Amino acid sequence: MEPLKITIKKEIFNDAYLPQLQNYQSRFNVYYGGAGSGKSHFVVQKMILKYLEFPNRKCLVIRKVGNSLRDSIFELFKTVLSDWQLLNRCEVKDSLLHIILPNGSIFIFKGLDDSEKIKSIANIDDIIVEECTEIDKQEFSQLGLRLRSKNPYNQIHVMFNPISKSNWVYEMWFQNGYDSSDTVVIKTTYKDNKFLPDDYINALLKMKETDPVYYRIYALGEFASLDKLIYTNWEELDFNWRELMKERPYVIASFALDFGYINDPSAFVAMIGDLVHKEIYIFDEFYEKGLMNDALAQKIIKKGYGKEIIFADSAERKSIDEIKKYGVPRIKPAKKGKDSIINGIQFLKQFKIYVHPSCVNTIEELKNYAWKKDKITKEYINVPIDMYNHCLDAARYGAQGFKIGNTTYDRKIYGKGKGVIRIGKTKRGGKVF
Ligand SMILES: Nc1ncnc2c1ncn2[C@@H]1O[C@H](COP(=O)(O)OP(=O)(O)O)[C@@H](O)[C@H]1O
Numbered sequence: 001m002e003p004l005k006i007t008i009k010k011e012i013f014n015d016a017y018l019p020q021l022q023n024y025q026s027r028f029n030v031y032y033g034g035a036g037s038g039k040s041h042f043v044v045q046k047m048i049l050k051y052l053e054f055p056n057r058k059c060l061v062i063r064k065v066g067n068s069l070r071d072s073i074f075e076l077f078k079t080v081l082s083d084w085q086l087l088n089r090c091e092v093k094d095s096l097l098h099i100i101l102p103n104g105s106i107f108i109f110k111g112l113d114d115s116e117k118i119k120s121i122a123n124i125d126d127i128i129v130e131e132c133t134e135i136d137k138q139e140f141s142q143l144g145l146r147l148r149s150k151n152p153y154n155q156i157h158v159m160f161n162p163i164s165k166s167n168w169v170y171e172m173w174f175q176n177g178y179d180s181s182d183t184v185v186i187k188t189t190y191k192d193n194k195f196l197p198d199d200y201i202n203a204l205l206k207m208k209e210t211d212p213v214y215y216r217i218y219a220l221g222e223f224a225s226l227d228k229l230i231y232t233n234w235e236e237l238d239f240n241w242r243e244l245m246k247e248r249p250y251v252i253a254s255f256a257l258d259f260g261y262i263n264d265p266s267a268f269v270a271m272i273g274d275l276v277h278k279e280i281y282i283f284d285e286f287y288e289k290g291l292m293n294d295a296l297a298q299k300i301i302k303k304g305y306g307k308e309i310i311f312a313d314s315a316e317r318k319s320i321d322e323i324k325k326y327g328v329p330r331i332k333p334a335k336k337g338k339d340s341i342i343n344g345i346q347f348l349k350q351f352k353i354y355v356h357p358s359c360v361n362t363i364e365e366l367k368n369y370a371w372k373k374d375k376i377t378k379e380y381i382n383v384p385i386d387m388y389n390h391c392l393d394a395a396r397y398g399a400q401g402f403k404i405g406n407t408t409y410d411r412k413i414y415g416k417g418k419g420v421i422r423i424g425k426t427k428r429g430g431k432v433f
């Protein structure tokens with residue numbers, strides 16, 4: 001067969017992607033960002049060019065659900081081949097979802113729901129994972145293991161919108177950066193795609209008012225959460241907690257600590273409860289990994305809370321006793337009953353929570369702490385995802401200082417003296433000012 005000669009103009013590519021066109025070295029190629037930024041189109045262009053250059057390669061094109069392949073990326077391959085007047089020189093097997101180029105290089109499209117069939121495909125040279133957030137980390141690792149053919153330039157390309165920091169992709173490539181010796185991460189938005197119609201852009205921009213979370217993800221290409229958030233009853237507020245205490249002498253301050261060490265941080269929060277207006281003000285925090293108990297005690301003392309009652313995670317009695325010894329005498333275990341997580345969350349949800357802008361970790365957690373979905377039904381269940389919960393667990397413990405019980409203090413507010421607010425000492429943690 002005659003060698004294929006094609007001339008391709010630079011203009012058919014979006015500029016933002018051009019530096020990647022002949023990057024055959026990076027094993028992991030991560031394309032993320034807003035909707036319609038041209039991610040899929042570019043990866044298809046790049047891989048067709050690569051496959052025209054190298055004969056007899058095999059690329060697996062993956063999506064979570066096989067059905068969705070036909071109308072999306074399979075169609076896109078055909079569109080690009082047709083634009084380049086190559087489609088009629090390729091062998092397209094619509095039923096099998098295969099496309100074979102004139103030089104024998106092949107693209108095989110498979111849903112992960114077809115995992116047995118994927119296992120039977122040998123010698124895979126490259127992998128493309130479209131909408132990579134749809135699959136889970138294990139599935140991704142399994143795919144990675146398949147990529148060890150004898151040919152050079154084995155690459156994985158993934159594309160996705162940044163729909164949640166709880167998704168594994170965030171931990172994989174963003175939380176602590178990535179290894180630039182084998183990975184490139186390319187962020188693009190609608191601004192990088194000169195082929196987008198104005199209507200599309202206008203619809204994206206309109207979301208700024210109608211749906212700010214969608215706007216952040218799909219227009220700005222920033223990580224935000226499409227998950228069902230646990231706390232929506234909060235906002236950032238620049239307040240002076242000392243003033244607040246003076247103005248409302250009946251409020252209660254409460255302090256709390258959640259333990260972590262190597263993998264999780266230890267998280268401390270300081271907050272004020274206004275039981276009359278049903279408001280909580282979180283005014284101070286610390287959040288740090290690797291702190292031993294003496295260092296934890298020192299931090300609390302340095303912040304000026306060493307003399308306060310501090311509610312701490314009751315699972316760590318030994319740490320509590322040690323911290324006590326190190327000079328924080330009133331630290332004590334938070335009560336932990338059956339369903340204490342859900343009950344604690346429900347309790348906090350009854351308040352309007354104001355968070356001081358300096359409490360960046362608490363804010364980050366509030367923006368991301370989300371409910372789990374049932375694996376099969378995909379319905380949300382009454383169980384939180386075990387992430388973004390360190391400051392927020394501490395806040396749950398600290399809220400015990402605000403619980404209505406049979407203390408003198410509580411009776412004065414809620415009992416006979418209706419609405420009469422008196423200052424006094426509470427027997428149960430917290431402090432009345
Ligand atoms: N290089 C290109 N040439 C022609 N059209 C393009 C090009 N890049 C993107 N487009 C068009 O822009 C739209 C969005 O591109 P797409 O690749 O689907 O974006 P994303 O995958 O980032 O959501 C599609 O209609 C696509 O065909």
Ligand SMILES: [Mg+2]
Pocket residue numbers: 039040041159
């Ligand atoms: Mg896409």
